[in-house]
Amino acid sequence: MTNERTLKRPEVLAPAGTLEKLKTAIHYGADAVYIGGNAYGLRSRAGNFTKEDMIEGVAFANEHGAKVYVAANMVTHEGNQEGAGDFFREIRDVGISAVIVSDPALIEICATEAPGLPIHLSTQASATNYETLEFWKNEGLERVVLAREVSMDEVAEIRKNTDVEIEAFIHGAMCISYSGRCTLSNHMSMRDANRGGCSQSCRWKYELYDMPFGAERTSLTDKGEVEEEFSMSAVDMAMIQHIPELIQNGVDSFKIEGRMKSIHYVSTVANVYKKAVDTYMEDPENYECKQEWIDELWKVAQRELSTGFYYHVPTDEEQLFGERRKIPQYKFIGEVMAYDAETKVATIRQRNHFSVGDEIEFYGPGFNHFHQTVEVMYNEEDESIDRAPNPMMILTMPVVEPVAVGDMIRKKK
Structure with a gap:
């Protein structure tokens, strides 16, 4: 790993569910934002962008030296890919910097029908080793969003063995399913999480009941003061205290989750990570994470925070159940x-x-x-x-x- 690679400034990539959030994120320091178009994304309830919104958003980003990416990371079933070529050509022609895709069919359509539009591999594709990154490089992709299950040691090993750009999640909600590929929502609410309709069933509160035939159901647990005894809900990720390791291990883009979050959230988190990255790049040898940055993130935290899979496999400490720690809100x-x-x-x-x-x-x-x-x-x-x-x-x-x-x-x- 060369010194040039170690000291490369990473991109701070923020979510932008609406045009207002796009402008807010860039105003507060994001080098790039990712948005959803009106098709092929995984956030159907986010304020997805029309062509006119994209044109305005790209113009604003260009004025501020920032980039706009479009997430088109749904899993397509038969017929879902119809019109994809027109969609990719349209976003290419309005100046979108790259499209984020997971489905090989959409990747092929984009590469053949919208040449010139860079393709990034979505985290939903579960890229966890450098051989996978090399495969997608040979398919013409220039960046891979790593699976959230990748450890920091694995990030270092991947960087040593490939020059593909690495994008990694550093802040925000964690999906309980592997790389976000979940079918729980399909069963619980008839909404396909892999085609943009996730109802976040893992975040619901669950209980264990006795349900005798013809009688009232009764709880089999005495909850007492405990808020939840059964949970599939993960805590959120925050890597603010590990900026040096991420940069030294060659992460090219720091991705913040949250296209459905508020402008309060987007502005705060983008501001903090922008400040941390700038501070490190100015003086790596004397860098230290400031407590005020951590405190700032807690002002918009919705859940407890952890480092996800970067340093160990999450345990029950990274699950939301039982008594909650008090969070200043x-x-x-x-x-x-x-x-x-x-x-x-x-x-x-x-x-x-x-x-x-x-x-x-x-x-x-x-x-x-x-x-x-x-x-x-x-x-x-x-x-x-x-x-x-x-x-x-x-x-x-x-x-x-x-x-x-x-x-x-x-x-x-």
Whole structure:
């Protein structure tokens, strides 16, 4: 492994379920985003992009030196591939940087009918060794998203034996099934997880019952204070404390999960990993993970956090059941629409209820943060109000430090 490879700056790749999230992710430091088109993806409930959305998103990304990838990673059944050639040509022609695919049929269609559109192998294809990466390289693919079951030692071995670009998940939800190939949703809710309809049945709460014929069912467990005794739900991944190992082992793209997450989540996580990567690249020898970065990620954490399969096979400690650890939770309450430097007044679009007297936190790109108490605020008629209860309402308030358009506001629940 050469020093050049060791010191190559990785791409921070963020999820973008909507055009708003795409712009937010790039504004907060993402080098690239991945989106879903209106077909062939695995997130049918995400705000998938129309052709017009893609054109606008690609233009915005180009202005900021970023890339846009499209996930087309569904498993096709007979007939599902119809129209795929037209789809791939369309996204190629609007300037998409690459398409992420798992199904060999779609890969073949893309390669033959949309030449010039780079293809990345999806994590759903379960690439876990360098021979597999070399196979896909020979098929014309330039990047492989590793299976989430790959260990850090295996990442190092893969890098030593292939020059294919490596993309790896470093933050977000973990699927309980191998590489996301699940049929539980099909059985529980008649929704095909491998064709974009996952109902996240693994996240449901389960119980064990006695169900005698013709009688009421009764629980066979005494739950007491325990929230869950049976679980298929995995904790989330966070590799913020292991940035050096990921870079030194040649990971080219740091992938953040969450196309259905909020702009609060996307902005926070992209901001943190951008800061961590930049800090390491500036001075690798003296790099240290800062506690404030870890604390920041916990502000948007929905579940406990772990390192997935990177350092050991997950145990019951990486499952969600029993008594939960308490997680500090914040809610996203607004975003800055304008700022008057002379009056030190910010114009804010409300996203969640907050009131005079609340302590709130402003944050922006580059890890700029400050706290203040809401002393006074005004509605669009310039009337003093004591609370902001209406979603998306516009209000103004004085701020104690300068802010910028696109800065976010949150408060602790």
